[in-house]
């Protein structure tokens with residue numbers, strides 16, 4: 832969930848294991864999501880080095896919640912679950 836200031840914090844592990852296991856693609860997915868929906872002001876994306884949880888990677892923290900084994904499909908689900916205040920049709924299905 833976004834913080835009280837409306838900004839969603841996303842932290843992506845850019846350690847070599849997570850990067851090779853899928854965070855390279857996940858980074859592109861997040862970037863595309865932010866760009867295509869015009870969310871630059873409401874998403875704060877940062878990268879971190881290895882979090883010593885490589886075996887459970889690729890790892891991401893979204894809205895303060897640690898997520899493991901984040902496939903590209905799972906990432907898309909997680910991003911959708913965060914909501915998008917700019918899309919009027921969100922949550923109506």
Ligand code: FES
Pocket residue numbers: 844845846847848849850880881882883884885886888890
């Ligand atoms: S590279 Fe991500 S936890 Fe080690």
